[in-house]
Amino acid sequence: MAGTRSNNMKKLLLFLLLPLLAVAQLPRLPQQGQFTPSFVLDLTKGTLPSSFTCTRAGTATRFNALGQLETVAANAPRFDYDPTTYQNMNLIAPSEDYSGGIWSRTGSTVSQTAVTAPIAASVTLLTETTATSGHTLTGSNVSTAICTFSIYAKAAGRNFLWLYFGGYSGGSTWFDLASGTAVNVEGNVTAAIVNLGDGWYRCSITKKNAQNHSSVAANLANSSTATSYTGDGVSGILLTGAQLETGTVVGPYTKTTTLPVTTTTLATLKGLLIEDSRTNFVRNSEMVGAVTGTPGTLPTNWAIDQAYGSSTVRSRVAVVSELGITCVDIGLSGTTTTGNYLLVNPNGANYPCTVGQRLTFSVYVRLAGGAMGIGAKCGVQAQFFDSGNAQLSSNNSTEIDVPTGLTKLSYTTGAAPANATSCRFWIYFTGAQPTTVYTFALRFGAPQVEVGSFPSSYIPTTGSSVQRNADFVQTSTLNWFNPKQGTIVTEILTPIAANTTSNQGIFSINTGTATPRIDCRYPFTFFLNTTSISNGTGLASTIQRVSTSYRSTNYMAVSVGGGVPTTATPATYPTGLNRLQLGTLDGGASNALNGHVRRLYYYPTVVPTPYFRKVSQ
Structure with missing residues (x-):
């Protein structure tokens, strides 16, 4: 009997524990x-x-x-x-420090600079010596695969950049950084050059054949065919972000230091996105009408409503792409004044609203070149107006440091006050010390104004507001x-x-x-x-x-x-x-x-x- 009771107790205990064991x-x-x-x-x-x-x-x-x-x-x-979790392969390491490691130089020197790149990366100045020779920067790398080599470059006295795969016949291309073109492409590679604004380009060459190469190189040249010449000792090219990847596609840049990144890590899937219907009231979020140039032309309906200082000059405009987003770079130069405040208006007009509504403004933004000075901040400003365009209220978002990587800013207003019929948003920048001489460029992409208390997925517009359905x-x-x-x-x-x-x-x-x-x-x-x-x-x-x-x-x-x-x-x-x-x-x-x-x-x-x-x- 005692044994039976003991067995029954064990069975009861096991039964009670089963759910916990399953957990x-x-x-x-x-x-x-x-x-x-x-x-x-x-x-x-x-x-x-x-x-x-x-x-x-x-x-x-x-x-x-x-x-x-x-x-x-x-x-x-x-x-x-x-998108922040994607990491592309990069078979070159280091990708930004060209002073040693796999990198060697002939007839050239390298020095670090404080120049701002179009990516979050340190910038090196490659300068030619006075030697009569090639003026080269060569990275040792061996592969028989079809590969693509790319690097970010900006002229600094020399306009011609010569890229090649070493030990691979017909593997050279000369790029003209003044005109933004690939001017001499040999027969066993394809070439591409992408304008990133502020004089920066991403230049790339791709092998057509799965044959061995022993190195990659980014060299100075004084013409579209030069491999050797007498240097002047001062001219050069700014470089950063060297990348080598298998295949024929130039992928997003991945920084390396001591070790290469040998595989591509795809972005993390968030899940199935389900949203309600929204309308983007920014009339031109795709930068229609922008003309790249110095000073260039702002996108249609865009305006700088308040400058950074009394002598501010818009120095350039460039249309670029980052993260698949069509962006505009706006370059400014001048001297700041007391109470300096830069207001960028991506719509040139107020947005309609009704009393009690909340509106949300969002935009991707970052510093795309130059420097704004210590303590520079950015944020979003919103103002409500009545039917006579009299201002009813004004509020700012929490300020953040001006980002160096493309970052989504957003701000949701409080309920629109009594008598409100419209609202206006600005992207604002402030914080630089008075009388500071500055030259910088800011990048803007995917601006959106929508009714609601949070930002939703981007809705492209090219001339008028657009509704995305649920x-x-x-x-x-x-x-x-x-x-x-x-x-x-x-x-x-x-x-x-x-x-x-x-x-x-x-x-x-x-x-x-x-x-x-x-x-x-x-x-x-x-x-x-x-x-x-x-x-x-x-x-x-x-x-x-x-x-x-x-x-x-x-x-x-x-x-x-x-x-x-x-x-x-x-x-x-x-x-x-x-x-x-x-x-x-x-x-x-x-x-x-x-x-x-x-x-x-x-x-x-x-x-x-x-x-x-x-x-x-």
């Missing part, structure tokens, strides 16, 4: 143990199952796996990537769904902590109407018909999980981040549910998440509380 064995994807999902939707793999449909009238944008902004066709899902993703295949009880675990990523409406859809199981329904909303309210319960806190730009459970007789629960569940007894229970929609609510494209749905798991039962909490972590 202990749980991987990142909750698909093991006795609680196996009947439906697994993993959108971090970048595909939407064929049982789902995506509807969106018109195109929209996203960042792709190469970290580049691109346009997505109508009715195509937007799997959106984080995303709507759903499936009517619910053979995995248990109408009596179940547990739904959802993983999301949103750019904001909470919307002012607190009503952004995460998922909804419904009949194509607002009720009946089982749905979950950000920041984390769970509905069974009209009964709702909340749990947890929304976190901006943070992957979060929410667990929700229901039982038709008497139970509903929600847990966020492993927290103690909130539970309730629903007043009524939904029946006849026949579809699942992601990131929206009420059977249509309303109340969008305005963020990324990453994963959804469905268990056809109410799982035990320890497991329920664990899978929301």
Whole structure:
């Protein structure tokens, strides 16, 4: 009898521990143990199952796996990537320090400078000696693969840059940095030159044949054919960002120091982007009308409403591309004055608004050349006006240091005050000391003004405002769904902590109407018909999980981040549910998440509380 009782106690203990054991064995994807999902939707793999449909009238944008902004066709899902996580291969190391290591020089010297490059990189001045010889900078590298060699260059007394693959026949190209052209391309390479503004170019050569090369070189030349000449001892070229990669594409630059980067790391997938309809009221975000030159022409509708100082002169304009974004570089020079303030207006007119509305302005910006002085800051300024154009209020965003890498600034106004009919935004720069002599260039891209309390994905415009339509993703295949009880675990990523409406859809199981329904909303309210319960806190730009459970007789629960569940007894229970929609609510494209749905798991039962909490972590 004692042995039987002992065995029974062991069995009871094992039974009680089973849920915890299942949790202990749980991987990142909750698909093991006795609680196996009947439906697994993993959108971090970048595909939407064929049982789902995506509807969106018109195109929209996203960042792709190469970290580049691109346009997505109508009715195509937007799997959106984080462009800051992309890393291209670079088989050259070091890529910015040419004083030693793999680099050698003949008839030339190198010196570090304080010059600002079009990328976040240190700049070297390659200067010719007075020798009668080649004036070269050679990096040892051996490969039989088809490769592309690129480097950033700006004339500093010498206009001709000669690139070649050493030991590879017909592998040279001469670039004219004054005209921005490849003027002499030998037969076994192709060549390209990209204008980056402020006299900077990215020059590249690509091998046509998979034959051996022993080195790469960036050399000075005094003509479009010169390989040797008598130098003057002072002329040179500014260089940075040497890169060698396999293939024929010039990829984004990757800095190296002691070791090469031998593989390309694709950008991290955020998830399936689902947004509501928005309109970009900036009339010309794609820089139409801009003319590259000195001083050049600003994009149509753009204006500098207040200069940095009394003697400010616009010295140049250049249209460039970075991260796939069409940008304009605006160069300025002069002397700052007391209370210096630079206001750049990308629209040249006010934006319409109504009382109580919130508007959000966003733009990509960075220093593209020169220096603005110690303590220079930037931000966004917003002003509301009445119908007679009298100013009602003025507010500034939090200031940040002027970035050296392309950075998205955004600012959301407070509610438009009484009598407000319009609003105006400026990108502002300030902080330089008075009487400072300056020459610098600023880069701007993808400016956007939209109604709402947060910035959404970029909407290109070329002459008037453009509307992006809402995303709507759903499936009517619910053979995995248990109408009596179940547990739904959802993983999301949103750019904001909470919307002012607190009503952004995460998922909804419904009949194509607002009720009946089982749905979950950000920041984390769970509905069974009209009964709702909340749990947890929304976190901006943070992957979060929410667990929700229901039982038709008497139970509903929600847990966020492993927290103690909130539970309730629903007043009524939904029946006849026949579809699942992601990131929206009420059977249509309303109340969008305005963020990324990453994963959804469905268990056809109410799982035990320890497991329920664990899978929301």
